[in-house]
Amino acid sequence: MLISLAQNVVSGILVGALYGLAAVGLSLTFGVTKFLNVAHGELLMLGGYASFWAFTTLGMDPFLTLPSTIVFMVLIGALLYKLLFSRMVKLTEDVKVKNTMLIAFGLSLILQNVALRLWTADDRSITTSYSGVALSMLGVRLPVVRLASLVVAFVCLMALHLFLQRTYTGKAIRATVEDWAAATLVGIDIHKVYLESFILGALLAGVAGALVSVGYSIVPTMGLEWTLIALVVMVLGGLGSIMGTFVGGIILGVTQSVTSYFAGGTYREVVGLLIFLLVLVFRPQGLFGTKQG
Amino acid sequence: MLEIEGVDAFYGDLQALWGVSLRIEEGELVALIGPNGAGKTTTLQVISGLLPPASGRIRFRGHDVTRERPDRIVAMGISQVPEGGRVFTGMTVLENLELGAFLPEARRDKAESLKRVFRIFPRLEERKAQRAGTLSGGERQMLAIGRALMSKPKLLLLDEPSFGLAPLLVEQIFAMITEINAQGVTILLVEQNVRAALELTQRAYVLENGRIVGQGSGNELLSFESVRRAYLG
């Protein structure tokens, strides 16, 4: 039925926005620092549980606790950077990418199992008073929570864009990406830029996680799935373009939904991974990339 | 103002500088000349903190800056215009200049510095909203120098500002360099173009194969083989 297909497409767009948000965080961190943080999904998971915790313990609405979740993620990001990744700054790119990937892998195991001990392996979800409310447009159901998440994701990315374009810190980040040696000659502290980029990445992951916890569900083992999603979308969208990555997320979301509609549930993940491999091998700069992948 | 004593520098296992020593007094315009591959850029890298020396000392206005971080060295008043300028091509001329005033002290006087830079390089003002990637070679060099000036340096290091530029442009740029020096900025000019360098300044060091083989005025320097070759060849 056409309505059913349309419903799928809309669902795909709504979840795709979160894919995009998750991917932009990873893309930003990787683009600046060349740290391949494969624990990005676990950071997303942490954001989700932070939001969940605030809701169940303090009874606070997840959209209202976004600022505190952000603060939490900034602290976590700074801590992890200082503890684990700050030594990696001076390495050559190949070694840096590989070693940070390995470290992040170890980190993902730790975070995953810590979360398992704290929250058990059950799926969790935040159900607010308005969780069941949905708009209806031409027979397609638009859950209010997911619509709000789409808006939040979009606003976050706009804010990020403005930050990078208009603020000194943002411009310093852009300059470092382009030419780090020239950036130091202008007085930019590369270590600080790396720290800021890592924190931004963690922050965006956390916000995405918070939105996932209210619109979908979270579980300690969700990290790998979301890391892969972020990687797929990062590669699909291409480095250097926030909007490109966001669109990439939506493309993945819709592709998954449509595949699920025609070929069944399991293949929705498979199709994303296939796209990933094809892009990696045949068009590594992605659809909208402005820099080398 | 700047004292370099006995600096050795390595790229991995490859020694690039052997016991390099030189000094620059405040207000001077000193040149560091030598053939390709002599180690001139390496010397600037060491001064700017991008390459830590294996031995030796660097003192700037009394402070030991041998192992200082590059961004701190800029804060202390040494700015380098690297070879080729290396402007941020993805950003506009204005953004490049603003980034030059990144450090808090420089940022305070940003408006004033901008006026100063535009006075020296009026062409940059014309193109201030243009992306740096669209500028010509000469304009990029001007932008790079302007960007370095935005940090209000006491000592300006210039790495081959004439490289790849047409002779007329070289003359223009060098005229601007003279003016900058006249305004009170000490300058260390690294150049392969010996004739142009010796026209600008009275004092130069000669660097050959990573060693300072002498210093002096234009005539004195003609006694050096490499200098003679550069003039005649």
Place this chain on the structure above:
Amino acid sequence: MSRKAVAPLAFLVALALLAAFPQVVRAGNIVNLGCLVLLYIALASSWNILGGYTGQTNLGHAAFFGLGTLATRLLWLSGKPLWLSLLASGGLAVAFALLIGLPAFRLRGAYFAIGTLALAQILYLTVGNVFPMLSALPTEVLATYQLAPRYYLFLGVAALTVATSYLLVNSRLGLGMMAVREEEDAAESLGVGALKHKLVALTASAFLAGLAGGSFAYYHVGYYPQLPFSPVWTFDTVMIAYIGGTGTIVGPIVGAAFYVIVKEYLALKLVDLHLIVFGILFIIVVLFLPGGLADVWTQLQQALARRRRKLAVAAAHRGPASDQPGE
């Protein structure tokens, strides 16, 4: 005894001891642990050929393992002889490896790693879809199930894997592989065909992992066919190789034993604590101990040797008179 003879001799001695093990130790659960250690030795050693010696971090190792389990489970349970099924296991893994090898090796470094991860994940999801039913050994097989033959099969595969590693590493091919690991472009310009060496390493790695998978299928009573394809197997393998020491023969062995023993010990107390511990150890190894436990051992040996030399030099300087007591 020449230095070159030490390693093969040690190997044979170890083999003899390990062969005697199930005859001496009767407790089923301990022999089981032995099986696990040997399985992980096989997995980590086979991974090491491509990941440790050739420097290509393969995060899709579970795919070879899983394909191995599929082949043996299907063939053996349908009546084919075990040796044939095992051969098919190795073969299937190799076929898959060669299929994806050429496109995969277009990717370098970490991109190769996440590419192989994605590939293995695709297999994992697909197998879960195609073979959703539990694979249990039929009652006739269960009735005659004995642990000892499984143990010896694991021992054989582990021994074969370690021996292959050793022979490869000490051959010209091995030199080439390590050259590719250190400086691929430089090696290429010297005439070392990087792609060829990577493919050889990949083939060996896949075949041996496939055999390990076949052994697993022969051993495990009931499991979901999707399980051996799970990325958990790859991650365990990679961790073991790193903690033990990549690029060494001894590393994967030490790592495997360490891993299984610590896991057993911690499992007695708190269920998944061992993963947190290994995560931390893994990070420590990457940051501070790039050679893993094997390297710690070598560094200890070198430190001791240095100390011995220093003492000898000091004694020589003092002269023979100082050997007299009461000086």
